[in-house]
Amino acid sequence: MxxxxxxxxxxxxxxxxxxxxxxxxxxxxxxxxxxxxxxxxxxxxxxxxxxxxxxxxxxxxxxxxxxxxxxxxxxxxxxxxxxxxxxxxxxxxxxxxxxxxxxxxxxxxxxxxxxxxxxxxxxxxxxxxxxxxxxxxxxxxxxxxxxxxxxxxxxxxxxxxxxxxxxxxxxxxxxxxxxxxxxNFMGTLLTKVFFNAVENSIATMFQSRMGQLMAYDNFLEGIARPLINEAYDAAEAEGITLIETRDEMVKQVDYVSNIGNPLHFPSMYQDFVKGRPTEVDYINGWIADLADKNGVNAPNQHLVTNFVHLAESMREFTPPVNKLAPDYKGN
Missing domain, CATH: 3.40.50.720 (NAD(P)-binding Rossmann-like Domain)
Structure with a gap:
């Protein structure tokens, strides 16, 4: 073809x-x-x-x-x-x-x-x-x-x-x-969206590689799982079944961070450091809207959405360092 x-x-x-x-x-x-x-x-x-x-x-x-x-x-x-x-x-x-x-x-x-x-x-x-x-x-x-x-x-x-x-x-x-x-059409699409709602957004806010997020020993249970639970609650209220369970999603975040792509900067970070708008409204913001639509609480999704937008606004005062630039010598 x-x-x-x-x-x-x-x-x-x-x-x-x-x-x-x-x-x-x-x-x-x-x-x-x-x-x-x-x-x-x-x-x-x-x-x-x-x-x-x-x-x-x-x-x-x-x-x-x-x-x-x-x-x-x-x-x-x-x-x-x-x-x-x-x-x-x-x-x-x-x-x-x-x-x-x-x-x-x-x-x-x-x-x-x-x-x-x-x-x-x-x-x-x-x-x-x-x-x-x-x-x-x-x-x-x-x-x-x-x-x-x-x-x-x-x-x-x-x-x-x-x-x-x-x-x-x-x-x-x-x-x-x-x-x-x-x-499973929607379940397939949302599996990646829910993953990105953790990895992309958090790595962007803290300008970190995926693997560096794991420096906080409570990242999986204290940050990833609450975001994943809210996303799954919203999907289930909408009648959507994902192709992974909640536990499998947490394990995927663990695997990608530690083994799969620990050195990778997600695409949202790549937009962020180049001064472009991020897609957070189509990821965490979309999940928050789905939760609101179905009467499900998703305070963490709302908070992350606002935090990423705050980070975008702060670029005016504290320009981010592009760690993907050829001349960058740090970690």
Missing amino acids: KYTVVGAGAMGLRYGILLQENAGVPVDFVEPTQASLDKIHEQGDKVWKSRDHKDRHEIKINIFSPEEYEGNPDVWIFFMKQMQLQDTLDRLSPKFKPGQTALGAMNGMGHIEKLQKYFDDEHIIGGTAMIATVLNDYGDVDFMGGESMGSSVYANLTEKPSTVMDKIQEDFKAAHLNPSYTE
């Missing part, structure tokens, strides 16, 4: 490059951010790829603005920031054709309802990716971890099998995206 990746950020580049290089399938990129598009064009339509800060080399890609793109993919893969998606969809809407599939594997919640305005439910796939990736700069991506590290999970909005899903699983497996399939 042919894929068009919308958003040439960290995860968009990783998916597209892996599909292109490992699975050998045709891939186009659509980049709505003009500065990023300009930078990649200046590089001769090439992007820099590293793995764990090593073996930096250029890879040729096909990349276009939304307005100039004329391709006809089988699957559109959306890797936008939640707050940027609607504008991008509006710009791309004349390009969408009947029968095409939209796959959204973005952080947070809010994108599925937007995709439903342009694609029918039978052609919408939701996904989550536990794959650590860093965007050093526009057109410069760093894959964290070994070739087959990380995993991804996908579900059809219809919660029924499909030929397209079978083909995607085949291509993603060849790309080393380690895919799996479920028939």
Whole structure:
């Protein structure tokens, strides 16, 4: 199948490059951010790829603005920031054709309802990716971890099998995206959202690597579990069953922090230190709203949402240190 990746950020580049290089399938990129598009064009339509800060080399890609793109993919893969998606969809809407599939594997919640305005439910796939990736700069991506590290999970909005899903699983497996399939759509998406509500938000507030959070010996039970419990309470009140239990979620936070990606700075931190808005409203804020809707108490989710926004405001007075910068010498 042919894929068009919308958003040439960290995860968009990783998916597209892996599909292109490992699975050998045709891939186009659509980049709505003009500065990023300009930078990649200046590089001769090439992007820099590293793995764990090593073996930096250029890879040729096909990349276009939304307005100039004329391709006809089988699957559109959306890797936008939640707050940027609607504008991008509006710009791309004349390009969408009947029968095409939209796959959204973005952080947070809010994108599925937007995709439903342009694609029918039978052609919408939701996904989550536990794959650590860093965007050093526009057109410069760093894959964290070994070739087959990380995993991804996908579900059809219809919660029924499909030929397209079978083909995607085949291509993603060849790309080393380690895919799996479920028939629990919301449970699949919220599993990543609830994880991010702990790791992304807390690491961003304290400008830390995931593994450094574990320096506090009560992090799992004193911070992670209360946030996870509130999220699960809200989901259960809504009638949603996740694909992991509460205890499994705590164990996942433990594993990723200590073993999986202890040196990784989450994507929310990457936005934070570069002065961009974070997606906290689409993660902790979304959970807090779900809890409020169902009469469930979620004071920790509300507090974390406000704390992250406070940290954003404090950048004016105490600019954060970009620990991902090439010249940073600290921990």
